[in-house]
Amino acid sequence: MQLQDILFTQGFGTRRICAGLIQQGHVQVRGGLVTDPAAEFDTGGLRFVVDGVEWPFQDRAYLMLHKPAGTECSRKPSAYPSVYTLLPAPLRQRPQKGSAPGVQAVGRLDQDTTGLLLLTDDGQFIHRMNSPRRHVPKVYEVTTRHPVGASQIERLLAGVVLEDDPQPVRAAACEATGECRLRLTLTGGKYHQVKRMVAAVGNRVEALHRSRIGGLVLPPDLAPGHWRWLAAADLAALAA
Numbered sequence: 001m002q003l004q005d006i007l008f009t010q011g012f013g014t015r016r017i018c019a020g021l022i023q024q025g026h027v028q029v030r031g032g033l034v035t036d037p038a039a040e041f042d043t044g045g046l047r048f049v050v051d052g053v054e055w056p057f058q059d060r061a062y063l064m065l066h067k068p069a070g071t072e073c074s075r076k077p078s079a080y081p082s083v084y085t086l087l088p089a090p091l092r093q094r095p096q097k098g099s100a101p102g103v104q105a106v107g108r109l110d111q112d113t114t115g116l117l118l119l120t121d122d123g124q125f126i127h128r129m130n131s132p133r134r135h136v137p138k139v140y141e142v143t144t145r146h147p148v149g150a151s152q153i154e155r156l157l158a159g160v161v162l163e164d165d166p167q168p169v170r171a172a173a174c175e176a177t178g179e180c181r182l183r184l185t186l187t188g189g190k191y192h193q194v195k196r197m198v199a200a201v202g203n204r205v206e207a208l209h210r211s212r213i214g215g216l217v218l219p220p221d222l223a224p225g226h227w228r229w230l231a232a233a234d235l236a237a238l239a240a
Helices: 003-009 015-023 089-093 123-130 150-158 193-200 232-239
Strands: 027-029 047-050 053-056 062-067 113-120 138-144 160-162 165-169 173-178 181-186 205-213 227-229
Touching (some): 003 047, 138 193, 150 173, 193 205
Antiparallel strands (some): 047 053, 138 205
16 A cells, blocks of 8 residues: 555555655655655554654454543534544544544443543444443442442332333342442433442432453553554453
8 A cells, every 4th residue: 555545544644645745755664765656565454653752553442441531522522522533643534434434432431430431433333332332331339428238229220210211220239338338230322321330229329430341451550541453362351
């Protein structure tokens, strides 16, 4: 593939802009400066450098973000900064056929909820992860206003009725991790589900953090507001 096309597919701008970056000496490949936009490279395992930043070629982008509080999972946020502003421009600009450019969040977290957020430009992956048929477990660390009682845990496991659905929803797993702390596992994704379930048993969520999706755990060394690529092992953990 020509280098200008490689940069274009990775979100560095139009082909004309990408050609200009190369001609002006902003791009290195395999340790050497390349100034010919038409120079061809095998994309398998390819890594290139643009303005001192190394990028791996990704046919599809899969990444995790440690979402901080006070951010919205929307490209057009209403009151708080968008999580997309935490990503570099190429990830926000990757060209997509028939849809908005850039990676998209796989589901959403409320503005005050922190933790593991997946993003990708693979529409089929988003559909698989969000499909209610797959029952992908999501683990939340919950801080409550009042002490957690054994009866509350029992009710969350047995199922509670929410206002918009007569069918009870239940936690796949639930345990107390402190006097006012719960670890709650859900396989669904209703609007404000954790907060509404905890409210239904007579308590209130004061803080909410998603620590795991499927078998993928948010790495302890990934600071709030930071992101990283998903490795093959990470994708396998999500499917486990």
